[in-house]
Amino acid sequence: MSHVPRHWQESLGALGRVAAAALFAATLAACSSAGMLAGAPAGAPAGEAAAPGQFGTGPRIVGVLAFTEPGNLSDGADDSIVRAARLAAGALTGNPVTVLVRTVATAADASTAAGEFAAAEAGIIIGLDDAATALQVAKSLPPGRTPSISLTSFSDLAYQLYGAGFVVNEEAVALVNELARRGHASIAVVSTQGRASQALTKAVLGLAATAGIAARPVDGSTDSQFLAGMSALADAGVAPAAVVFATGPQRAAAMQATLRADPRYASVALVGNAGWSLTSQLPAALKGAWHTALAGASLGDFAERFKAANGTAATLNAAMTYDLIVLAAALPQAIKEEPYHPEILTNPQGFKGFTGPFRFGPNGMLAARRYEIVEVR
The missing domain is CATH 3.40.50.2300 (Response regulator)
Structure with missing residues (x-):
């Protein structure tokens, strides 16, 4: 589906932000796994680095502050986050977003990239694995306008900073x-x-x-x-x-x-x-x-999609980035005004993607994830 169906739009329009977010949350899993997604686009070959840049040409701007992951625990490509961002942008039908991606290695890199995103009027920024840098970036963004979701276990809603890292x-x-x-x-x-x-x-x-x-x-x-x-x-x-x-x-x-x-x-x-x-x-x-x-994840499906496009394994952070980009693209289709408002992002129903169910608590931190045990057969 390139857009939320008309009957959903009418229902959502009659609801408040919290109720609309709760109703919408039930549909995000379908959007992540099939509904909003087209076939996986071509990616960079396994031995070739994926260049950051601009993916998609949609009206909603999503900024991604990517980082490399040498020595990750899935044997995934070091630049898996860039590859996942490109995969998400290309897989969303209806071309709803433009995803701007910059790979950052230092706080100065992050500040420069955040400035570019702000100038492009990005609606939301995703990424970074350093809490101090994430807070620095959040403080530099236009007050009350642009939330950011870092892949750390730190949040500060005074600056609309959310934390979606794996603890x-x-x-x-x-x-x-x-x-x-x-x-x-x-x-x-x-x-x-x-x-x-x-x-x-x-x-x-x-x-x-x-x-x-x-x-x-x-x-x-x-x-x-x-x-x-x-x-x-x-x-x-x-x-x-x-x-x-x-x-x-x-x-x-x-x-x-x-x-x-x-x-x-x-x-x-x-x-x-x-x-x-x-x-x-x-x-x-x-x-x-x-x-x-x-628990409750469908990482095998994501891994297959990612490998088909890139010829290599992904990382958990790449899967989370993918889910957050899908969320950033889907919310505005369901909730027209202030789709990234704290009441929506912290709605108690939460969301579900390839990484399983996830929910931002009242303080902006991702609620504790559940883990299960898998036997290798």
Whole structure:
């Protein structure tokens, strides 16, 4: 559907902002998965960086402050956010938005890009993974006119700043609770030097200690470092019941292949993370593993759409960016006046996209996400 049907428009026109948002929220899932979307457009080849720029030519301007994600936990392209923005703009039927995308590495980059978006009269700005920079940008925007949604766990509605980031502790709680439920009293947590890997490792180690699970970090930056770390544990008489991989699935599979040759770890359990949900077919070496996943999400559908356009995997932040762009495009079709008003964005019904249900609380922060456990078969 390129537009909200006439009977919806008439119904929405008779409702207040909150009631209209609640009614509209029920339709967003359909818009995200099929209704507003056409076929996936062509994207950049897997080995070729996606250039930021302008995607779509619609009347509503959406600004995206993209960032790169080296060492992400899904083995996705570093520039997945740019690719997701282009995918969303091209997939929306009726060409409702123009998506302006800038890749930013510093606070100065973000300020410059935000100035460009403001000059273009962007209705909403999405992106950034640094809370301080997100607040700086929000303060620089025209007061009361342009909300921004960062991919952080910080919000400040005094400046219409919302936070839609994935909170690592929420996933770590689900992971550690499952480890405890399965009776794993000792674990090894394998990390790389990537930012996301380090954050998840820190959270799991801390929560495991609280749960009475003996947890030891292992450097998985290279196969040799991983083997040395695991051998050192075995030589010291430490026998982890599970190995938690705070890495992408390809890296985990490579390490598991080297570990398989050591009989001391023949029966060790393999544990992954929510980033693995974005790989359509996990490596055979990970069969029997389990990992956390966003409850109620349809990330497999997004992953297929993304890979068809780009030839590579995506990231969780890319999927969230996609959902937020669809939201930014769909709201004005259903709610004509002030479609991004706080009463609408914080409506208690929330919204649903490829990342599952999400709802901004009264303070502008995304309500806690639920995680489930998925077995690799």
